[in-house]
Amino acid sequence: MRKLTLSLLSIASILMVSCDKDETDCACSPVEQLPTTYNFENVDHSGQDQRLDMLNEVVSYVKTSNDGLAVDENTVISMLTNQGYTWTKTELNSSTKQIADKYSDEGGSTIGGWIKALEQISQNPGTGSNGTAGLVQNAGATKQYLFNDKGYELAQLIEKGSMGALAYYQATSVYLSDSKMNVDNETVTPGSGTVMQHHWDEGFGYWGVLNDFGSAGFTYDNTADYHRFWAKYTNAVNEHLMVNSKLMQAFIKGRDAINNKDYTTRDAAITEVRDTWELVSAAMAIHYLNGAKADIADDALRNHQLSEAIGFIWSLSFNPTQKLSDVQINDLISNNLSNLYEVSVTDLNTVKDQLANAYHLNDVKDKL
Amino acid sequence: MFSSNYIGFCRKALLVILTGVLFISCKDENPLNKKVDFDRKAMLTNWADNIVLPAFENFDHEVSTLATKVTAFTTNTGTVNLTDLQQQFKTTYLAFQYVKAFEVGPSENVSFRASMNTYPADTVKITNNISSKNYNLHAASQLDARGFPAMDYLLFGNNTNIETSADAKAYLSALMQDIQTLTSSVNQNWKAHRNDFINASGTDIGSSLGQMVNAINKDYEIIKNAKIGFPAGKKTLGKPYPHTCEAYFGGFSLELAEANIIAIHNLFRGTYYDESQMGLSLKDYLIALDAKHNDLALDVVIDDQFKAALNALSEVPNPFSSSVVNEVSKVDAAYLEIQRNVVLLKTDMPSAMGVLITYQDNDGD
Numbered sequence: 001m002r003k004l005t006l007s008l009l010s011i012a013s014i015l016m017v018s019c020d021k022d023e024t025d026c027a028c029s030p031v032e033q034l035p036t037t038y039n040f041e042n043v044d045h046s047g048q049d050q051r052l053d054m055l056n057e058v059v060s061y062v063k064t065s066n067d068g069l070a071v072d073e074n075t076v077i078s079m080l081t082n083q084g085y086t087w088t089k090t091e092l093n094s095s096t097k098q099i100a101d102k103y104s105d106e107g108g109s110t111i112g113g114w115i116k117a118l119e120q121i122s123q124n125p126g127t128g129s130n131g132t133a134g135l136v137q138n139a140g141a142t143k144q145y146l147f148n149d150k151g152y153e154l155a156q157l158i159e160k161g162s163m164g165a166l167a168y169y170q171a172t173s174v175y176l177s178d179s180k181m182n183v184d185n186e187t188v189t190p191g192s193g194t195v196m197q198h199h200w201d202e203g204f205g206y207w208g209v210l211n212d213f214g215s216a217g218f219t220y221d222n223t224a225d226y227h228r229f230w231a232k233y234t235n236a237v238n239e240h241l242m243v244n245s246k247l248m249q250a251f252i253k254g255r256d257a258i259n260n261k262d263y264t265t266r267d268a269a270i271t272e273v274r275d276t277w278e279l280v281s282a283a284m285a286i287h288y289l290n291g292a293k294a295d296i297a298d299d300a301l302r303n304h305q306l307s308e309a310i311g312f313i314w315s316l317s318f319n320p321t322q323k324l325s326d327v328q329i330n331d332l333i334s335n336n337l338s339n340l341y342e343v344s345v346t347d348l349n350t351v352k353d354q355l356a357n358a359y360h361l362n363d364v365k366d367k368l
Numbered sequence: 369m370f371s372s373n374y375i376g377f378c379r380k381a382l383l384v385i386l387t388g389v390l391f392i393s394c395k396d397e398n399p400l401n402k403k404v405d406f407d408r409k410a411m412l413t414n415w416a417d418n419i420v421l422p423a424f425e426n427f428d429h430e431v432s433t434l435a436t437k438v439t440a441f442t443t444n445t446g447t448v449n450l451t452d453l454q455q456q457f458k459t460t461y462l463a464f465q466y467v468k469a470f471e472v473g474p475s476e477n478v479s480f481r482a483s484m485n486t487y488p489a490d491t492v493k494i495t496n497n498i499s500s501k502n503y504n505l506h507a508a509s510q511l512d513a514r515g516f517p518a519m520d521y522l523l524f525g526n527n528t529n530i531e532t533s534a535d536a537k538a539y540l541s542a543l544m545q546d547i548q549t550l551t552s553s554v555n556q557n558w559k560a561h562r563n564d565f566i567n568a569s570g571t572d573i574g575s576s577l578g579q580m581v582n583a584i585n586k587d588y589e590i591i592k593n594a595k596i597g598f599p600a601g602k603k604t605l606g607k608p609y610p611h612t613c614e615a616y617f618g619g620f621s622l623e624l625a626e627a628n629i630i631a632i633h634n635l636f637r638g639t640y641y642d643e644s645q646m647g648l649s650l651k652d653y654l655i656a657l658d659a660k661h662n663d664l665a666l667d668v669v670i671d672d673q674f675k676a677a678l679n680a681l682s683e684v685p686n687p688f689s690s691s692v693v694n695e696v697s698k699v700d701a702a703y704l705e706i707q708r709n710v711v712l713l714k715t716d717m718p719s720a721m722g723v724l725i726t727y728q729d730n731d732g733d
Contacts, residue, residue: 077605080605100605101603101604103605105703105707108602108603108604108606109601109602109606110606111605112601112604112605112606112607178715179710179711179715182718182719182725183724183726184724184726
């Protein structure tokens with residue numbers, strides 16, 4: 001017994017020495033001890049769930065413009081401000097939450113402009129073409145979209161833009177920022193935890209996933225309620241980037257660190273959440289650029305997919321540690337995607353390559 | 369598999385060893401444990417004696433003057449005309465801007481700011497109150513039919529004939545009495561609260577420093593959101609809502625906003641209410657703590673940002689309710705400069721001081 005103890009000790013000391021040399025990040029929490037799901041105590045992100053439910057109805061409504069129906073700006077605003085609108089999902093009618101005051105200021109203003117423009121082009125639209133707003137069908141006449149005179153599908157910009165300026169912005173720029181993290185972490189309120197825990201959970205809530213998302217036993221179900229917004233698109237690029245588990249692990253790591261009052265690890269998790277979420281948006285943009293290249297000759301399919309790509313590129317600006325600057329993001333769009341009827345494959349490749357370089361996606365950029 | 373366990377064990381072993389080392393090295397970096405040569409009690413004394421109490425005293429005085437004029441106007445016993453009344457109303461409303469940020473202790477007890485200044489006023493509710501002779505304004509549901517915004521509507525709103533309607537005059541008197549009673553009691557209570565305020569000289573949640581840092585942040589965010597942001601459409605997808613301006617009918621929203629920012633700036637700098645000199649304040653505390661923002665002295669960065677906000681605001685033409693529609697770029701610039709100080713005041717400053725922001729800013733849930 002004594003021999004065994006001694007040898008264990010000597011092994012330990014050897015291991016520690018070698019560890020000292022090789023493992024510069026040894027002070028971090030051991031990764032293998034983290035929970036595999038987000039089943040923590042006192043988690044409440046009902047406010048975020050409600051806002052995603054509201055956004056779901058907003059998106060359904062603005063997309064009726066693709067069926068040739070008129071979209072009313074005041075109706076969309078009454079939905080986004082949750083004032084005087086009757087929701088289809090009846091639970092929302094007693095909700096005190098709203099989306100409009102949670103948009104980033106600049107983002108909300110831009111989205112407001114898209115809504116106004118959508119109202120204008122959705123009144124009795126004719127057939128759309130380069131220079132003329134209107135409805136455009138694909139070659140097989142199975143799909144139809146309402147584009148503005150430059151080929152932008154405003155309903156898509158509103159949806160993808162809201163994912164950026166609301167959910168992604170709130171999570172990465174608001175809840176994970178100093179002003180929401182430099183708060184009390186002592187007093188536990190039953191149901192919502194400490195203020196800091198609650199802020200973290202609210203950030204997590206905007207991702208819109210189940211607690212076991214990305215864990216070993218999890219299977220994605222594209223008929224489930226969560227099949228929308230960021231959960232949907234995280235999963236869409238998961239095959240190549242393993243982001244389901246990566247983003248979940250980052251959120252779990254941060255919540256666990258907050259529970260342990262380990263703020264160094266929490267801050268590392270903040271970086272991981274921001275970087276991984278940003279990667280999803282960039283990868284989705286590349287995915288739709290690839291799609292548009294494949295359908296380059298079909299006005300409807302090309303413009304539709306490029307509108308989605310633009311929404312994801314525009315969203316990149318709402319992360320406080322964004323890899324591309326606002327100017328770079330703006331240039332990417334205005335230099336290459338200013339008129340979707342006139343884009344060339346070279347334009348699309350330029351955007352794709354710049355994104356792939358900035359986000360280190362060169363090895364998967366053609367598979368996304 | 370093996371390598372993962374190996375690393376895990378290693379990390380745990382090292383953690384035990386490192387904890388002791390880190391503990392010692394961390395001690396000096398904690399702002400709470402930092403030994404600084406700063407007399408917080410002297411700062412609180414300066415706040416109470418030279419800023420807060422004189423501001424309340426002045427406000428109380430202006431309210432009394434306004435009350436005298438309202439009485440003369442409503443009873444036709446003097447030479448006070450509507451223009452005189454409007455003038456004194458504006459002076460009083462401006463004086464209120466110098467006390468509204470100090471929503472702690474006696475002010476907080478009675479929700480002073482919300483009772484005096486919930487806007488936009490509900491003009492339909494006010495009209496109904498006038499015709500039904502309802503002067504009981506204490507219910508929460510009456511907050512937007514009460515205080516300065518209601519009076520702004522009566523004195524400047526086109527649809528209410530305050531000069532001829534006896535019922536409207538009666539409502540004006542009721543509003544005045546409500547404002548005067550509340551102000552007088554808060555002013556007296558602040559005097560009584562002075563010693564307690566000065567003696568709570570720690571940095572914990574209940575300390576006067578902790579409460580004031582929270583209070584001025586909350587008020588500063590009200591400037592950003594309620595005074596500027598809401599009318600400018602910052603929370604409604606860029607669609608402006610001019611009628612939500614403070615003093616919408618009187619049309620002097622921008623002067624009120626400017627006074628409010630100056631009041632908070634003066635507290636930050638320790639400037640006496642009469643602006644005759646400066647005493648110890650947050651600025652000096654930040655200097656003592658050697659607080660930095662991107663390698664620049666934090667006190668200077670905040671001070672400059674107050675000035676930048678006031679400068680940008682001064683570029684916006686009156687009335688603000690028109691500018692939110694017609695001068696969007698100037699309004700946006702002012703909003704941005706005001707906003708820039710939020711993170712400095714709310715994150716950098718409290719963390720340098722070891723003060724926790726505890727108020728709910730309506731951003732949550």
